[in-house]
Amino acid sequence: MLRKRLIFGLxxxxxxxxxxxxxRLQRVGDINWLEKNYKFQKxxxxxxxxxxxxxxxxxxxxxxxxxxxxxxxxxVFIPVAAGGGIRxxxxxxxxxxxxxxxxxxxxxxxxxxxxxxxxINRFGSQSLVASVDYKxxxxxxxxHINDGTTAIPISLEDYLQHLEQLEVGEIIFNxxxxxxxxxxxxxxxxxxxxxxxxxxxxxxxxxxxxxxxxSGLSIDEVxxxxxxxxxxxxxxxxxxxxxxxxxxxxxxxxxx
Amino acid sequence: xxxxxxxxxxxxLKSVTSAIRYLGYNDILLxxxxxxxxxxxxxxxxxxxxxxxxxxxxxELDLASCIRKLxxxxxxxxxxxxxxxxxxxxxxxxxxxxxxLGLIDGVVEEFASKDLKIPHVGYNQVKPHAGSRLYSGIHPxxxxxxxxxxxxxxxxxxxxxxxxxxxxxxxxxxxxNIAGVQFHPELSQTNGxxxxxxxxxxx
Numbered sequence: 001m002l003r004k005r006l007i008f009g010l011x012x013x014x015x016x017x018x019x020x021x022x023x024r025l026q027r028v029g030d031i032n033w034l035e036k037n038y039k040f041q042k043x044x045x046x047x048x049x050x051x052x053x054x055x056x057x058x059x060x061x062x063x064x065x066x067x068x069x070x071x072x073x074x075x076v077f078i079p080v081a082a083g084g085g086i087r088x089x090x091x092x093x094x095x096x097x098x099x100x101x102x103x104x105x106x107x108x109x110x111x112x113x114x115x116x117x118x119x120i121n122r123f124g125s126q127s128l129v130a131s132v133d134y135k136x137x138x139x140x141x142x143x144h145i146n147d148g149t150t151a152i153p154i155s156l157e158d159y160l161q162h163l164e165q166l167e168v169g170e171i172i173f174n175x176x177x178x179x180x181x182x183x184x185x186x187x188x189x190x191x192x193x194x195x196x197x198x199x200x201x202x203x204x205x206x207x208x209x210x211x212x213x214x215s216g217l218s219i220d221e222v223x224x225x226x227x228x229x230x231x232x233x234x235x236x237x238x239x240x241x242x243x244x245x246x247x248x249x250x251x252x253x254x255x256x
Numbered sequence: 257x258x259x260x261x262x263x264x265x266x267x268x269l270k271s272v273t274s275a276i277r278y279l280g281y282n283d284i285l286l287x288x289x290x291x292x293x294x295x296x297x298x299x300x301x302x303x304x305x306x307x308x309x310x311x312x313x314x315x316e317l318d319l320a321s322c323i324r325k326l327x328x329x330x331x332x333x334x335x336x337x338x339x340x341x342x343x344x345x346x347x348x349x350x351x352x353x354x355x356x357l358g359l360i361d362g363v364v365e366e367f368a369s370k371d372l373k374i375p376h377v378g379y380n381q382v383k384p385h386a387g388s389r390l391y392s393g394i395h396p397x398x399x400x401x402x403x404x405x406x407x408x409x410x411x412x413x414x415x416x417x418x419x420x421x422x423x424x425x426x427x428x429x430x431x432x433n434i435a436g437v438q439f440h441p442e443l444s445q446t447n448g449x450x451x452x453x454x455x456x457x458x459x
Contacts, residue, residue, distance in 0.1 A: 001380065001381055001420070002376070002378055002379075002380045002421060003378055003379040003380060003381075003399060004378070005378055005379070044445075045445055045446070048378070048379060070270075073270070073271070073274075074274065075274065075278055077271070077275055077278075077442060077443060077444065077445050077448060077449060078401070078443055078445065079401060079403070079440075079443045096267075096268055097268075097270070098270070099268065099270040099271060099274075100268070101268055101271065101304075101403075101440075101443065102403075121306070122305065122306075122309075123304065123305050124304060124305045124306060124375075124405070125374075125375055125405060126304075126375040126377060126403040126404060126405065127304065127305075169375050169377065169403075170377060198373055198374070199373050199374070199375075200373055200375075200377045200378065223373070223377070223378060224378070252379075253379035253399035253445075254395075254399060255399075255445045255446050255447065
């Protein structure tokens with residue numbers, strides 16, 4: 001049986017790791033803080049995937065970010081998806097060579113879809129994850145690019161179709177409104193849009209505890225639940241959440 | 257033990273290398289040079305990406321006959337991973353019909369069902385056959401990380417272990433000195449580390 005996934009996200013900004021709330025970033029600590037408080041090599045045995053995003057506003061330094069990815073993935077034996085600031089095929093290549101198994105694109109999916117096609121032709125559909133950030137405005141979910149700052153004039157339905165036609169491998173559906181709140185996922189919109197595409201659908205934004213992760217995972221079309229909440233899952237938060245989910249019948253992989 | 261990872265320029269070799277190092281094997285070379293491959297005790301054929309492009313690169317590097325000679329004539333143990341496993345079969349229909357290395361009897365095609373989410377991504381359970389060396393000491397229905405759009409089927413007995421995703425397909429095969437896994441052991445936690453260890457110790 002195909003398992004669902006528990007994914008941990010790390011938001012990086014200019015040398016530090018951040019807690020994001022509605023896409024406003026608060027610095028939590030550097031990689032030493034992270035290694036001390038999260039002990040990745042150990043924690044990774046409770047995860048199914050690691051997501052590392054460079055959310056530095058403005059100019060991003062992909063080389064610096066790649067060397068950080070390279071350090072993070074040492075002795076981590078789960079897939080790693082990395083992105084933020086990929087603007088040309090060489091950027092994607094650099095991340096793959098630094099140990100990323102997939103790359104994540106956001107803004108270029110809208111303003112340079114040929115880059116997506118180029119990555120897919122070279123590395124395969126499975127290597128490209130589409131990050132979709134949306135904000136509900138007057139009751140309607142609107143896709144935002146450029147780190148959540150710019151609304152695009154295409155409906156969410158049409159945008160998801162556009163991504164499907166590009167043949168991206170998976171979608172991360174991230175609610176800017178719920179981001180970092182710890183109030184739970186945006187279940188209504190997730191239920192509505194997860195069935196709109198025929199590809200793996202990952203949800204992000206709002207999970208604050210193991211109950212939220214469980215309820216997100218229980219939606220049929222949801223392939224994985226992601227959280228980037230550094231505060232709520234500190235220490236043994238993630239191993240405990242995974243045990244809780246498995247005890248409550250979640251369809252997650254089992255490690256001996 | 258001298259281990260050579262065949263480097264033909266496709267895919268992430270870092271995770272495979274670091275998983276093998278983690279297991280305590282440090283004599284690892286990345287190479288596409290015949291004499292280096294010939295000097296290896298064991299070979300690993302990794303790969304991520306497009307089948308047609310991968311075979312092109314292998315042919316440009318003149319590696320196909322070299323690998324066939326080492327594996328079929330000299331019986332050097334080899335483990336193919338993901339695309340590397342698919343390349344070991346007879347052919348694939350990804351980006352047109354392309355012949356593979358022909359080390360085992362298997363053909364690679366799209367998943368038959370049109371209702372599936374493609375690519376097949378995530379951890380899925382496999383059912384190892386009795387007496388498997390690859391899964392020695394591993395849980396009876398272990399989870400492994402898959403990420404692929406095409407899959408292998410075979411009508412022959414190639415020591416296959418099945419995985420189910422809308423249909424049964426070859427998750428792995430093992431026949432004499434030849435083994436291949438569709439999934440990524442290097443991304444499959446303890447289950448994957450043990451499988452790599454089994455290949456290194458039992459083949």
